[in-house]
Amino acid sequence: MAQYVIGDIQGCLAEFQNLLTILDFNPGTDTLWLTGDLVNRGPQSLATLRLIKQHDGCMQTILGNHDLHLLALHYGYGKLKRADTISDILNAPDRKELIDWLCQQPLYRQQKDYVLVHAGIWPEWTCAQAQLLAQEVETVLQHKPTHFFAHMYGNQPVRWNKHLSGDERLRFITNCFTRMRAITDYDALDFDYKGTLDDMPAHCLPWFKAPNRRNIDKTILFGHWSALGLYEADNVVCVDTGALWGGSLTAFNLGDRSVVQTPSETKLKFENFTHKK
Template identity: 50%
Template sequence: MATYAIGDIQGCFDQLMRLLERIGFGDSDQLWLAGDLVNRGPRSLETLRFVRSLGSRARVVLGNHDLHLLAIHYGVTQPRRSDTLGPILEADDRDELMHWLLQQPLLVHDAELDYVMVHAGIPPDWSLKQASQRAREVETVLQGPEAESFFQHMYGNKPDCWSKDLKGWDRLRVITNYLTRMRFCDSKGRLDFAAKGGLDTQPAGFMPWYSHPRKAAEQRIIFGHWAALEGGLRNPQLFSLDTGCVWGNSLTAMRLEDQRYYSCDCSALRNAASDTAKTKVLSDG
């Protein structure tokens, strides 16, 4: 039995199937998925159905695109022009898929394998125990009767810094933003949401979250979200697996037992990604 972790799929189902074929994914193997299963790619519905069909063989954390899909499902926001979520929203099994997605955590920790998986990262000032407890606060709401209210309050960049005194929706929003949207932060943990490119876009006074002294520095962390890193982070404790499949780069898997990497070329998606980017510019303008 082997365990494979894969970065952001974002609806690139065909590429996922090719990658699993390449690694020889078998019936006794486990799959870890670092969030953003859906959106921007062409086959989000098939991706969700496949991952759900794996049952306990798949361990998933929620990413910001997955949460965005759930917010649309609850009717608290509308699809953006760049979204490719229509087939899910029109599917006969939509409700079952959304119920399954709501049950997925924000953080996975496997003490035996000695890995943590989260979509964006763990804030420098949080220990693993604190991150796990705070992730569970959000998960409890998502899996309870206040899920719709959560999505009504989820969007927004404030507060942009953690405080133990935070309560209510502000507290849940900043926890969610750290775990699913974080890239750059300052020495106090204050988040920057404007810079979304590579390290050359680092704002003054900010650094990548993982470059600060970290309470969870001894923990091996698998994360996605930051495609501009191109999987190039070189740190024995940190594994950045979003290699920009949906943008026409590659889809990457790492075998946890020996940290061997596998990849699938996604250049066939490059033209589609370019068209999506143009649409986003038009809609933002």
């Protein structure tokens, strides 16, 4: 019996199936944690979503920013972008079943000494606090999705304040769990930088290197930051290794912390489309 964490799939079904074959994955005994962004930008978003939903007893995911984008479009918010590859889901005969299932997925999972999120946890939050904040968002998302998506998009506020309330509070929490990479040296979210650690501007630092970070009692597993790549330090493990961009799809074994990868078959070649998520 093995448990693996697999990085952002984003519709790269061939790589996902190759990786499951290499792992000799057994749905009857083995389990997967998926870092979210199951869909979008890759070539087989619909088939990927159907496969994971079919095996949701052993393939557990959290929501990423691309998954939320799909849900928002379903509920009539946001705009379909040129590089999006989720129209087949929005036009699928089983669209409602897929959307309803995706809406029930959390932003945060925890098991023993491991926590799974898509992008990160705000440095001021403990893991226990982060779990409660994630549940705040999940409750609104699952019970009032139209209201949630009407107010989800936006970059404000950029700083945490325990007195934040309403839609601003939900938006900040959601942005931390699904969009965060860098924070500024004055404790604010930075949505612009998406590159490597070596090229990070002097006024920014990765969220997991923030001074006095409070969520170091567990190992935080995440994806989202493909330019960071496989990263195991600072009580975090990043497993987004850019399958979408010509890199690889990565599985991290929670038992022995070993890594298995399969190379990309899906490198995007959009004209004037840069390495951004």
